[in-house]
Amino acid sequence: TTPDLITDFELFEADRGEIILTSKRKDRVRALVKLKEVQNTYLSIGRFIDPQLVNQIDSIKEQSRAYKNLYEKRKQIEANFYIVFILMSLLILLISILVGLLFADNFINPITNLIKTSNKIKSGNLSVRVPQISSKDEMSLLIKTFNEMTKMLKIQKSELKKQERNAAWLDIAKRIAHEIKNPLTPIQLSAEYLKNKLKNKKDKIYANTIIKKVDVIESMVNEFSNFAKLPKPKFSIIKLNKLCYDLVLFYKKSNNKITFTTKNLNKDLYAKIDELQFSMVISNLIKNSIESITENKNVRFNGKIDLSIYLKKSNIYVKINDNGGGLPRNYQKNKILEPYVTTKKSGTGLGLAIVQKIVHEHNGKFYIDNIKNGTSALIEIPKT
Numbered sequence: 001t002t003p004d005l006i007t008d009f010e011l012f013e014a015d016r017g018e019i020i021l022t023s024k025r026k027d028r029v030r031a032l033v034k035l036k037e038v039q040n041t042y043l044s045i046g047r048f049i050d051p052q053l054v055n056q057i058d059s060i061k062e063q064s065r066a067y068k069n070l071y072e073k074r075k076q077i078e079a080n081f082y083i084v085f086i087l088m089s090l091l092i093l094l095i096s097i098l099v100g101l102l103f104a105d106n107f108i109n110p111i112t113n114l115i116k117t118s119n120k121i122k123s124g125n126l127s128v129r130v131p132q133i134s135s136k137d138e139m140s141l142l143i144k145t146f147n148e149m150t151k152m153l154k155i156q157k158s159e160l161k162k163q164e165r166n167a168a169w170l171d172i173a174k175r176i177a178h179e180i181k182n183p184l185t186p187i188q189l190s191a192e193y194l195k196n197k198l199k200n201k202k203d204k205i206y207a208n209t210i211i212k213k214v215d216v217i218e219s220m221v222n223e224f225s226n227f228a229k230l231p232k233p234k235f236s237i238i239k240l241n242k243l244c245y246d247l248v249l250f251y252k253k254s255n256n257k258i259t260f261t262t263k264n265l266n267k268d269l270y271a272k273i274d275e276l277q278f279s280m281v282i283s284n285l286i287k288n289s290i291e292s293i294t295e296n297k298n299v300r301f302n303g304k305i306d307l308s309i310y311l312k313k314s315n316i317y318v319k320i321n322d323n324g325g326g327l328p329r330n331y332q333k334n335k336i337l338e339p340y341v342t343t344k345k346s347g348t349g350l351g352l353a354i355v356q357k358i359v360h361e362h363n364g365k366f367y368i369d370n371i372k373n374g375t376s377a378l379i380e381i382p383k384t
């Protein structure tokens, strides 16, 4: 192979005392040096080498440059990494705050609502409710309980109002009853006296009317004062079937146009009751049934009253059915149980109030409802 030509520039360089590598080919190395002792003389020495070695040297040089490059860039990469790290942290922090706020809102809102509602309740409005939340946790349970409590409070408050009103009425009833009762006996006695003295039959009838009407007034007044001073029941074991049977018999005698039927009254049934008060209950119900029949022109001559007793689970039931046309339509069912609610000309409206009060005092329940053509009253008391 032809040796590389040595350029003037290379010679010039060698003149300055440097050793110059002159070969551009990859398979050899050649150096040029100026000899100091001899004028204008240069020594050029060369030798062949394995081109692969040259390649490797080149590649190592390349790698080392790349490494150096990277080493220099390290700071930059580190800085970039820190920036990305900080940005990521900030992002996560932001998301956490947002999520936290969202949850806090969900948590705080129901509490705020509770406080607002409590304040309204405090100022007397018992109709307000805390809006229920969709979750099924302690908070929703708390809201549910809170709302139920408010509802109970409202019911109790209206119950209390009713009781207060009743108590006020009771007081008035007691006074009026007392004031009316006092002159009744002298009136009665005077009328009796007149009746005996009068010879004329027509006059006697007038006197008799006074006596009868005074009787009506007396029984009404008695009903008032009975209700007002209804004492706590004195319980004893009584044959309930006999008590009912005797009463049916009693009312049968004075109402022979009405058909009385009974069920189960021949079997002895013992109950722990106040005999007098329970008689009052059954009497009031039978009286109402009789009055419903005598006032109902359609069934006046075909009146039926049925009294039955039966046991079911741990309760005793007394049921009185009639065909007197049913309860008045323009009254709510529980309204007619209130005292002084009556549809009758000389009614007191106390009958059912007394029934309910006594049955409750016996730890029982009282129901009254319409049936076909009439009314059904049901007493439920616990079996002893």
Ligand SMILES: Nc1ncnc2c1ncn2[C@@H]1O[C@H](COP(=O)(O)OP(=O)(O)O)[C@@H](O)[C@H]1O
Pocket: 284, 288, 289, 292, 322, 324, 325, 326, 327, 328, 336, 337, 341, 342, 343, 344, 346, 347, 348, 349, 350, 351, 352, 353, 374, 375
């Ligand atoms: N068996 C019944 N059939 C139809 N209506 C009845 C019956 N029992 C009660 N009622 C209605 O309920 C009202 C209240 O009854 P009550 O409390 O006994 O008072 P009162 O008999 O003095 O009217 C009655 O006026 C009547 O309208």
Ligand SMILES: [Mg+2]
Pocket: 284, 287, 288, 350, 351, 352
């Ligand atoms: Mg009555």
